[in-house]
Amino acid sequence: xxxxxxxxxxxxxxxxxxxxxxxxxxxxxxxxxxxxxxxxxxxxxxxxxxxxxxxxxxxxxxxxxxxxxxxxxxxxxxxxxxxxxxxxxxxxxxxxxxxxxxxxxxxxxxxxxxxx
Amino acid sequence: xxxxxxxxxxxxxxxxxxxxxxxxxxxxxxxxxxxxxxxxxxxxxxxxxxxxxxxxxxxxxxxxxxxxxxxxxxxxxxxxxxxxxxxxxxxxxxxxxxxxxxxxxxxxxxxxxx
Numbered sequence: 001x002x003x004x005x006x007x008x009x010x011x012x013x014x015x016x017x018x019x020x021x022x023x024x025x026x027x028x029x030x031x032x033x034x035x036x037x038x039x040x041x042x043x044x045x046x047x048x049x050x051x052x053x054x055x056x057x058x059x060x061x062x063x064x065x066x067x068x069x070x071x072x073x074x075x076x077x078x079x080x081x082x083x084x085x086x087x088x089x090x091x092x093x094x095x096x097x098x099x100x101x102x103x104x105x106x107x108x109x110x111x112x113x114x115x116x
Numbered sequence: 117x118x119x120x121x122x123x124x125x126x127x128x129x130x131x132x133x134x135x136x137x138x139x140x141x142x143x144x145x146x147x148x149x150x151x152x153x154x155x156x157x158x159x160x161x162x163x164x165x166x167x168x169x170x171x172x173x174x175x176x177x178x179x180x181x182x183x184x185x186x187x188x189x190x191x192x193x194x195x196x197x198x199x200x201x202x203x204x205x206x207x208x209x210x211x212x213x214x215x216x217x218x219x220x221x222x223x224x225x226x227x228x229x230x
Contacts, residue, residue, distance in 0.1 A: 004158075043205060045159070045221035091158050102211070103149055103172065104219060106158035 002027045004094050006107035013082045014115050020067075021077045021110045023092030029053075031097040034068065035104070036077045039089040048090070051075065053097075079112075087114045118143065120210050120222035121190075128228045135195040135202070137225045141210030147171075148191045149219060150183060153205040165191060198229045 003026045013019035025034070036048040051059045051068050059066050063083075067076045079086055089111050093104040121140040129135050141148050146167050151159040161175040165185035176183065180198075185191040195202055205226050209219035 042223075043226075044223050045207060045209075047218065050218065102147065102164050102219075103161035103175070104151075104159070104209075105161065106151075108158045 002029075002094050002096070002105050004092050004105050004107040006092055006110050008110045009108070010111045010113070012113045012115060013079070013086075015082055015084060017082055018078060018080045019082055019112065021079075021090050021092075021112070023075045023077070023107060025073050025075065025092070025094045027073070027094060027096075029096055033095045033097070034066075034075045035093040035095070036064070036066070036075075037091045037093060037106075038086075039091060039109070041088075045091075049077065082114050084114050084116060087112055120145075120208060120220050122206075122208050122222035122225050124225060125223060126226050126228070128230060129198045130230055131199055132197050135198050135227055137193040137195075137206050137208075137227070139191040139193070139208030139210075139222060141191070141208075142220055145210035145212050145220070147211045147213065148185050149209045149211075150191075150193050151207045151209065153207060153224075155204070159207060162193070195227075198227070200229050203227055203229045 005024045032053045034051045038046045038048050049059050049061045049064050063080045065078045089109045091109045092107040095104050123138050148165045150162040153159045163176045163183045164172040180196045182194045205224045207224045208222045211219045
């Protein structure tokens with residue numbers, strides 16, 4: 001069964017600095033998707049970035065980028081130039097590729113604090 | 117295009133009562149997923165539905181929980197005879213197809229059982 005592990009329950013970063021959140025996963029599939037979701041205090045789940053496993057190039061979205069290491073089954077999120085609004089819970093998630101494997105499997109999350 | 121809508125946003129039930137949570141997917145989306153988030157936890161998959169069909173209910177508790185997604189109207193997650201342990205945030209997500217990579221989440225329903 002697929003599992004997603006986030007080993008950092010809490011992280012802290014100074015405003016304008018860079019922080020990296022870790023995520024490892026376990027799967028027997030060769031094709032799949034990986035995601036990072038942000039959950040602010042409003043509890044709304046917001047997609048931050050996604051990565052298709054067949055793509056070797058790491059995904060980037062503005063200040064957010066990932067380091068995808070397929071062989072190591074590692075998918076870390078880097079936030080550059082951290083802003084106060086980045087403070088939230090961050091969840092790493094895995095999704096299978098097939099039609100019946102639509103559900104997301106989430107890690108337990110990392111709580112990110114941003115210090116002014 | 118309105119996003120995924122869930123109602124109510126907050127629901128309080130006494131032990132033994134029934135809870136009905138509603139989810140209206142985004143326009144054009146025919147695939148709905150329900151997730152539960154316990155305090156201090158990540159989201160856990162419960163059930164995946166397509167219009168009039170349950171595709172995967174492997175995450176759904178065997179008793180007291182049921183879900184439907186009728187041809188017309190919202191998807192409903194129903195919890196009968198609620199217990200304190202059912203207190204959680206319940207999220208619905210939708211996607212246009214079963215293989216689309218992105219799921220769009222609703223704001224969630226926070227269920228409190230007293």
